[in-house]
Amino acid sequence: MDNTLRIAVQKKGRLSDDSLKLIKECGIKFNNGAGKLKANSTNFPMEFLFLRDDDIPGYVQDGIADIGIVGGNEAEEKNKDVDTVKNLGFSKCRLSLAIDKNETYNGVEDFEGRSLATSYPKILGDYLKSKNVNAEINEISGSVEIAPSIGLAYGICDIVSSGSTLLSNGLKEVEVIYKSEAVLLANKNLSAEKREILDRFIFRIESVQAAKNNKYILMNVPNESVQQIIDILPGMKSPTVMPLADEGWSSVHTVIQEDDFWEIIEALRGAGAEGILVVPIEKMIL
Numbered sequence: 228m229d230n231t232l233r234i235a236v237q238k239k240g241r242l243s244d245d246s247l248k249l250i251k252e253c254g255i256k257f258n259n260g261a262g263k264l265k266a267n268s269t270n271f272p273m274e275f276l277f278l279r280d281d282d283i284p285g286y287v288q289d290g291i292a293d294i295g296i297v298g299g300n301e302a303e304e305k306n307k308d309v310d311t312v313k314n315l316g317f318s319k320c321r322l323s324l325a326i327d328k329n330e331t332y333n334g335v336e337d338f339e340g341r342s343l344a345t346s347y348p349k350i351l352g353d354y355l356k357s358k359n360v361n362a363e364i365n366e367i368s369g370s371v372e373i374a375p376s377i378g379l380a381y382g383i384c385d386i387v388s389s390g391s392t393l394l395s396n397g398l399k400e401v402e403v404i405y406k407s408e409a410v411l412l413a414n415k416n417l418s419a420e421k422r423e424i425l426d427r428f429i430f431r432i433e434s435v436q437a438a439k440n441n442k443y444i445l446m447n448v449p450n451e452s453v454q455q456i457i458d459i460l461p462g463m464k465s466p467t468v469m470p471l472a473d474e475g476w477s478s479v480h481t482v483i484q485e486d487d488f489w490e491i492i493e494a495l496r497g498a499g500a501e502g503i504l505v506v507p508i509e510k511m512i513l
């Protein structure tokens with residue numbers, strides 16, 4: 228079906244909700260009833276496959292799915308011949324090495340001749356090789372944090388986010404070896420028709436992401452301070468300045484980035500801006 232783009236998303240797990248939320252924010256509607264493993268969009272040429280995340284990179288490589296959403300860690304581990312089209316900014320986590328919290332740690336050379344349990348043998352193997360460390364890799368499929376306490380391995384390599392799973396299993400993080408977030412993968416040989424649908428999808432994702440990273444701000448400014456305020460504002464274009472009914476005052480509107488947010492607000496207040504309103508942006512078309 229050349230006129231439909233097939234997307235593989237995780238059926239149930241850490242990626243599912245945010246993947247579907249992003250797709251919905253892109254205005255793509257679908258019905259995924261409980262237990263349904265396939266669905267069609269009702270307003271965009273997209274078909275959905277709901278799968279285990281482990282299978283997604285391979286399905287995208289083989290063209291069973293045209294595109295897919297997985298963790299960067301899973302894409303790296305499976306090492307398939309696919310394009311990584313976009314970082315999606317959710318499911319952020321890291322792959323780390325951890326050991327018993329009571330053990331001393333001097334550096335990665337401590338793992339020489341020791342064993343590590345992991346579900347990520349490829350990423351761990353590459354890392355150890357790059358550090359010239361020979362360690363035994365014990366591949367297990369889950370509950371990795373239990374391994375040191377039951378004598379299965381000296382250390383582990385697993386996903387860490389808040390660190391609370393390590394803490395509750397008496398482990399300490401000693402090296403971060405890979406930083407991950409959800410990524411959009413694509414098959415390398417998409418037809419021109421599918422590529423066009425993918426470009427439309429990417430354009431929508433970028434508009435959603437840009438909106439999340441920016442805020443619309445409005446403020447009242449004494450006329451004599453307008454130039455100073457404009458100099459502080461790094462807006463998309465030059466800000467909008469409109470006279471207020473109150474003589475001697477103007478209203479200034481612009482868009483600022485989330486990252487610079489508080490520094491700019493402080494500078495604006497210092498320069499005499501009053502009644503500053505900050506409004507979330509629904510979509511931002513670049």
Ligand SMILES: Nc1ncnc2c1ncn2[C@@H]1O[C@H](COP(=O)(O)OP(=O)(O)OP(=O)(O)O)[C@@H](O)[C@H]1O
Pocket residue numbers: 237238239240241242278279280281297298299300301318319320386387388389407408409
């Ligand atoms: N605690 C976490 N915080 C943030 N992101 C995480 C966390 N745990 C996992 N992830 C990310 O989400 C992805 C999916 O994790 P999940 O635990 O749902 O996988 P899974 O159990 O292998 O699922 P499946 O049943 O589909 O095989 C991981 O590969 C990782 O990228």
Ligand SMILES: O=P(O)(O)OC[C@H]1O[C@H](OP(=O)(O)OP(=O)(O)O)[C@H](O)[C@@H]1O
Pocket residue numbers: 241369370372385386387388389390391392393
């Ligand atoms: O640092 P933390 O915030 O504690 O997160 C890390 C944990 O999260 C994931 O497991 P998850 O809770 O998804 O359970 P699962 O692996 O059994 O699916 C991962 O496998 C870690 O065990």
Ligand SMILES: [Mg+2]
Pocket residue numbers: 279280281
């Ligand atoms: Mg999995």
